[in-house]
Amino acid sequence: KAGVTQTPRYLIKTRGQQVTLSCSPISGHRSVSWYQQTPGQGLQFLFEYFSETQRNKGNFPGRFSGRQFSNSRSEMNVSTLELGDSALYLCASSLQGYEQFFGPGTRLTVL
Amino acid sequence: ELKVEQNPLFLSMQEGKNYTIYCNYSTTSDRLYWYRQDPGKSLESLFVLLSNGAVKQEGRLMASLDTKARLSTLHITAAVHDLSATYFCAVDTDGSGNTGKLIFGQGTTLQVKP
Numbered sequence: 001k002a003g004v005t006q007t008p009r010y011l012i013k014t015r016g017q018q019v020t021l022s023c024s025p026i027s028g029h030r031s032v033s034w035y036q037q038t039p040g041q042g043l044q045f046l047f048e049y050f051s052e053t054q055r056n057k058g059n060f061p062g063r064f065s066g067r068q069f070s071n072s073r074s075e076m077n078v079s080t081l082e083l084g085d086s087a088l089y090l091c092a093s094s095l096q097g098y099e100q101f102f103g104p105g106t107r108l109t110v111l
Numbered sequence: 112e113l114k115v116e117q118n119p120l121f122l123s124m125q126e127g128k129n130y131t132i133y134c135n136y137s138t139t140s141d142r143l144y145w146y147r148q149d150p151g152k153s154l155e156s157l158f159v160l161l162s163n164g165a166v167k168q169e170g171r172l173m174a175s176l177d178t179k180a181r182l183s184t185l186h187i188t189a190a191v192h193d194l195s196a197t198y199f200c201a202v203d204t205d206g207s208g209n210t211g212k213l214i215f216g217q218g219t220t221l222q223v224k225p
Contacts, residue, residue: 031211032211033211033212033213035213035215042215042216042217042218043199043201043215043218044215045212045213045214048210048211048212049211050211055210055211056204056210056211056212058212090153090154092154094211098159099144099156099159100144100156100211100213101156102146102153102154102155102156103153104152104153105153
């Protein structure tokens with residue numbers, strides 16, 4: 001069974017630009033969660049989607065948004081990038097109520 | 112707000128020694144997860160602990176959960192260099208597993224020296 005995939009794996013952007021990251025969950029998983037990992041703040045929850053609906057949102061500004069498609073694939077978008085948005089962005093998929101399996105992550109660098 | 116705290120945050124140990132990583136959390140939850148992260152890599156699921164008194168073992172690692180004390184431990188037996196990594200515990204925010212929202216501890220970086 002294929003694992004969680006994320007594209008792209010690496011991104012370099014400049015301040016003020018926007019970026020879209022993609023996540024394909026494990027087949028059959030309908031829940032996709034997104035996390036931001038930085039050395040200073042650790043792993044922080046961004047949001048979670050289940051059956052195309054956002055069920056939970058973390059404490060991030062509105063510049064961070066996401067969506068989920070009918071095939072459970074998910075995208076997250078960050079607009080008006082700031083230097084502090086440089087991070088490893090991880091998505092995880094799960095069957096409802098079970099453990100989350102993480103993808104390899106997208107490393108975003110904002111210059 | 113749920114808080115998850117690990118200690119120690121950094122652990123340097125000799126091969127062959129035993130040690131324990133502690134994970135405390137602030138609100139009731141019956142679901143706790145342990146993950147491993149190697150440098151530059153993603154998170155690998157190690158253990159899923161779903162009830163009070165749960166104990167799981169895999170190789171030299173053993174995890175346990177005490178929901179009354181809001182404490183989980185990850186015990187390392189006879190450490191080997193391959194166990195060097197950062198270990199995270201994470202708690203499901205409402206305990207039902209239906210939120211898809213995990214709160215992570217700060218991580219414990221384990222360095223095993225030959």
